[in-house]
Amino acid sequence: MLILSCSSKLRLLEGTLWRGLPDILLVSGTVITINWGKPAAQEVLVDSWPKFKVILTQMCRKVSLDDSDLYTNTYTVYYRDLGASRALLASACAVNWGQTFRILGLQDGVYEVCKDIAKAKGIKLEVLRYFTYFHPDPSSTPEIWLDPAMKLSSLDVSHADLLNETWVFGGNEKSRKYLANLICHFPSVCLLDAAWHPVSWITSYPFGAMGLFYTLPQHWQCGYMGMLNNLLIKRLHTLGYPSYGCVAVENYPMQRLQEKQGFQRQPNLWYVILHNPALGKVPMLTPRPAPGTAPA
Numbered sequence: 001m002l003i004l005s006c007s008s009k010l011r012l013l014e015g016t017l018w019r020g021l022p023d024i025l026l027v028s029g030t031v032i033t034i035n036w037g038k039p040a041a042q043e044v045l046v047d048s049w050p051k052f053k054v055i056l057t058q059m060c061r062k063v064s065l066d067d068s069d070l071y072t073n074t075y076t077v078y079y080r081d082l083g084a085s086r087a088l089l090a091s092a093c094a095v096n097w098g099q100t101f102r103i104l105g106l107q108d109g110v111y112e113v114c115k116d117i118a119k120a121k122g123i124k125l126e127v128l129r130y131f132t133y134f135h136p137d138p139s140s141t142p143e144i145w146l147d148p149a150m151k152l153s154s155l156d157v158s159h160a161d162l163l164n165e166t167w168v169f170g171g172n173e174k175s176r177k178y179l180a181n182l183i184c185h186f187p188s189v190c191l192l193d194a195a196w197h198p199v200s201w202i203t204s205y206p207f208g209a210m211g212l213f214y215t216l217p218q219h220w221q222c223g224y225m226g227m228l229n230n231l232l233i234k235r236l237h238t239l240g241y242p243s244y245g246c247v248a249v250e251n252y253p254m255q256r257l258q259e260k261q262g263f264q265r266q267p268n269l270w271y272v273i274l275h276n277p278a279l280g281k282v283p284m285l286t287p288r289p290a291p292g293t294a295p296a
């Protein structure tokens, strides 16, 4: 196992990964973020170099100090050889199975392998499956229309509480901190009303995907999300990211929106494999309270 820390190797890897889209989206997005230098807190592990059979990205161990932080302790995996992925994921040097974490992958084998390893270790995992959406040609998205009643902006750290109340995985202090970090370090877009309150927003993740799509219910179907989606695709494309994201299998409005805007649903599902021993205690994976009504 090798940690790729040399910038020339990481640049070379980025070029190689582009040729493997879309299976490799999550890993390539993370490598682009590292090469972009934003923030340099993630690392890339491979089984061998330059002919790798598996790639794993993770937060640097020295940054991820909180063993119970499901949000920061995020891995992304891509494999060409299932056996190699099994060996790397099982290695204590690669994955800290004692931590709370999430592993993201776009290949069925990632979940199969994690399930086997967890069973052998007597660990219980949760898995969430999403549709993966990829835009093959972000430069072709239409011109941006802006409602004159709204101001276009980026998210600000003062909006972290609102995002935390409305995010399906939010509602706790660790998620609030994670969201504040995303807002500070990664591209985001939002629309503000006349009182400068956000009404619709999207941010992006350290692995380059677009996410946290949200419009306050009183502003649904005014075209706001479509407009912001268009804008963020263009921004991420300019920064060199592939345009992609995930949508829950039951979320037809968002699926329709993505398809209307030229995103293509991929044959691969998007797996979020959670090891969260506190799942029963932490307020997550439960319906969120309406915005503004969460307990302080």
Ligand SMILES: CC(C)(COP(=O)(O)OP(=O)(O)OC[C@H]1O[C@@H](n2cnc3c(N)ncnc32)[C@H](O)[C@@H]1OP(=O)(O)O)[C@@H](O)C(=O)NCCC(=O)NCCS
Pocket (backbone or CB within 6 Å): 200, 212, 213, 214, 215, 216, 219, 220, 221, 222, 223, 224, 225, 226, 227, 246, 247, 248, 251, 252, 253, 254, 256, 257, 260
């Ligand atoms: C999904 C959501 C983001 C849409 O935001 P929005 O600002 O209302 O979206 P827009 O007005 O820009 O809609 C654009 C397109 O999306 C689709 N769409 C939006 N709401 C829809 C609905 N309720 N039913 C069907 N299609 C819908 C349509 O294709 C629509 O275009 P059309 O009206 O011309 O057909 C919003 O409903 C929301 O925040 N929901 C809760 C959070 C959520 O599910 N986020 C997505 C997580 S992946």
